[in-house]
Amino acid sequence: MELPPPTTPSSLVFKIHRREPELLRPAKPTPHEFKHLSDIDDQEGLRCFSLNAREGPVKVMREAIATALVFYYPMAGRLREGPNRKLAVECNGEGVLFTEADAEVTLQQLGVAPHLPYPYIDEFLFNVPGSSEILNYPLLIFQVTRLKCGGFTFAFNYNHAMCDALGLVQFCSAVSEIARGADAPSVLPVWERHLLSSIDPPKVTHQHLEYVDTAPGVVDHSSEEQLVDRSFLFGPKELSTLRNLLPPGEKFTSFEILTAYLWKCRTIALQLPPSQEVRVMCTINARQKLVNPPLPRGYYGNAIVCPVALATASNLTRNPLGYALELVKKAKAQFSRDYISSVASLMVTKGRPGYVTARTFELTDITHVGFPELDYGWGEAAYGGPADAGCPEDLACGYLLPFANKKGEKRIIATFSLPAIAMERLSKELRTLFNFNKPTAGHLGSQMSIKYSL
Incomplete structure (x- = not known):
C-alpha cells in the first residue's frame, strides 16, 4: 500500500521559539588525546551528517547526553584531517551542540506519521551555520522541542564518519539508560578502530564497483530534477506475491527480494535509455563476518x-524479477572478511574515493537496528528513525523501515525519492502488481496507530 505523505491543516500556523544553541560538554573531565578513525570510518562516502528524530524532555535529555559523553568522550571532540586525508578525532571535550525550543502546535496538528518524509524537520532541528561541516565542528547536534500537547521531539544530526546506525543506536541506548536513572551504560563503548584499518602493506583483492565508475561521463539527469518523497508498505501478502514471481525452491531473504524488485521498478519509472548502466548499492552490516x-x-x-x-x-527492466535478484545475491556474495580488508586498503591506496553516485540507488535496511525501541523514560515513541534520506551528493537513497499495525503485525516501509512524473509511474507499477488502491489520508489512519505517552 502506498502511504500518503503526512498532511497538515492548511490553516496551521507553525510557531517555534528557540533558545540560543549551547555547547553541551561531558559531565566530567575526559582525556585529551587523538584517536585515529578506521579506514572504513573515514572514507569519503561517510563524511556526512544524517538526520534522526526521537521523543524526550529537555532537562533529562540534556543531563543524560552530558553523562553519556563521559563514556563516549570522542563524540565530544572534533575531527581533524592528516596526511593522505586520514581522519582522527581530537578528544578535547569541547562538546556537542544542544538547542532547546518550544513549538505552538500539537502532535495531532502536525499529522505526524511513522514514515518519511518527516514534517517540519527544519523547524525541529536548527541548522546552526557551519554545523554540517565535517572537520573542526561538533560531531553531534541536538534539539529538544516541547509541543503544546505536552509531548516533545528529540531530533539530531550525527557525523557518519564516527559511527554507523548500530553504533548510533548504541550511543542512544546509553543516553536512554541514563535518562531512566542508570549511572552508566550497560554496554561500555570500545574504540579499537585499528581493527578495521588497512593491513600494511595495503592489498586490494576485490573489484569495488561502489567506488569505480564503469561508465564515466554518463550523467544521471534525474538527479537534477525536483524530487518528491513517498513511502510504500509491504506486508506478508505483498512479499508472497513477489515470491510467486520467482522460480520454486530457491531461497531469498526479504531484503534481497525487495532490493531487486524496487531497483527494477525504479528503473522502469525513470524510463532510462536501454543501454544506460544502472546500479543498486546494498548497505551490509559487516559485524557478522x-x-x-x-x-x-x-x-x-x-x-x-x-x-x-x-x-x-x-x-x-525486460528480464523477469529473478534476473535482478541473482545480481543482488551475487553482489552480496562478495561480502567477506577479505572484502572488508580490501575496502580499507582501497581507501589508503586510492586517496579515499567517494561512492559512484550517478545512476546508483542505495537501499539501506534498518528494520532491525532498533531506533523505535529506544525508551528515554517517557513511553513509546510516535516515530524513531531517519528524518530524511540524508544522502551525499546525487546518490539516490531509500530505506527499509520497520512498522507494526494495531494488531502488532509487522510490515516493512520502503521509502523513495524520485522526480514527480517518475514517482507516478512507480506508484502505477506497484498498484498494477499488488492491486493497490491509491490511498487517502483516511486509509492511513485505519492502518496506523500513533502512540504518544508522557
Missing part, C-alpha cells in the same frame, strides 16, 4: 560495506 577475531562488544564505529549490483536498464 568479523568473527576471527570478532569486533569487541561495545564497538561503535562504522562496520558497513556497500557491494554493488550492475546491469543495463534494458536487461534489468
Whole structure:
C-alpha cells in the first residue's frame, strides 16, 4: 500500500521559539588525546551528517547526553584531517551542540506519521551555520522541542564518519539508560578502530564497483530534477506475491527480494535509455563476518560495506524479477572478511574515493537496528528513525523501515525519492502488481496507530 505523505491543516500556523544553541560538554573531565578513525570510518562516502528524530524532555535529555559523553568522550571532540586525508578525532571535550525550543502546535496538528518524509524537520532541528561541516565542528547536534500537547521531539544530526546506525543506536541506548536513572551504560563503548584499518602493506583483492565508475561521463539527469518523497508498505501478502514471481525452491531473504524488485521498478519509472548502466548499492552490516577475531562488544564505529549490483536498464527492466535478484545475491556474495580488508586498503591506496553516485540507488535496511525501541523514560515513541534520506551528493537513497499495525503485525516501509512524473509511474507499477488502491489520508489512519505517552 502506498502511504500518503503526512498532511497538515492548511490553516496551521507553525510557531517555534528557540533558545540560543549551547555547547553541551561531558559531565566530567575526559582525556585529551587523538584517536585515529578506521579506514572504513573515514572514507569519503561517510563524511556526512544524517538526520534522526526521537521523543524526550529537555532537562533529562540534556543531563543524560552530558553523562553519556563521559563514556563516549570522542563524540565530544572534533575531527581533524592528516596526511593522505586520514581522519582522527581530537578528544578535547569541547562538546556537542544542544538547542532547546518550544513549538505552538500539537502532535495531532502536525499529522505526524511513522514514515518519511518527516514534517517540519527544519523547524525541529536548527541548522546552526557551519554545523554540517565535517572537520573542526561538533560531531553531534541536538534539539529538544516541547509541543503544546505536552509531548516533545528529540531530533539530531550525527557525523557518519564516527559511527554507523548500530553504533548510533548504541550511543542512544546509553543516553536512554541514563535518562531512566542508570549511572552508566550497560554496554561500555570500545574504540579499537585499528581493527578495521588497512593491513600494511595495503592489498586490494576485490573489484569495488561502489567506488569505480564503469561508465564515466554518463550523467544521471534525474538527479537534477525536483524530487518528491513517498513511502510504500509491504506486508506478508505483498512479499508472497513477489515470491510467486520467482522460480520454486530457491531461497531469498526479504531484503534481497525487495532490493531487486524496487531497483527494477525504479528503473522502469525513470524510463532510462536501454543501454544506460544502472546500479543498486546494498548497505551490509559487516559485524557478522568479523568473527576471527570478532569486533569487541561495545564497538561503535562504522562496520558497513556497500557491494554493488550492475546491469543495463534494458536487461534489468525486460528480464523477469529473478534476473535482478541473482545480481543482488551475487553482489552480496562478495561480502567477506577479505572484502572488508580490501575496502580499507582501497581507501589508503586510492586517496579515499567517494561512492559512484550517478545512476546508483542505495537501499539501506534498518528494520532491525532498533531506533523505535529506544525508551528515554517517557513511553513509546510516535516515530524513531531517519528524518530524511540524508544522502551525499546525487546518490539516490531509500530505506527499509520497520512498522507494526494495531494488531502488532509487522510490515516493512520502503521509502523513495524520485522526480514527480517518475514517482507516478512507480506508484502505477506497484498498484498494477499488488492491486493497490491509491490511498487517502483516511486509509492511513485505519492502518496506523500513533502512540504518544508522557
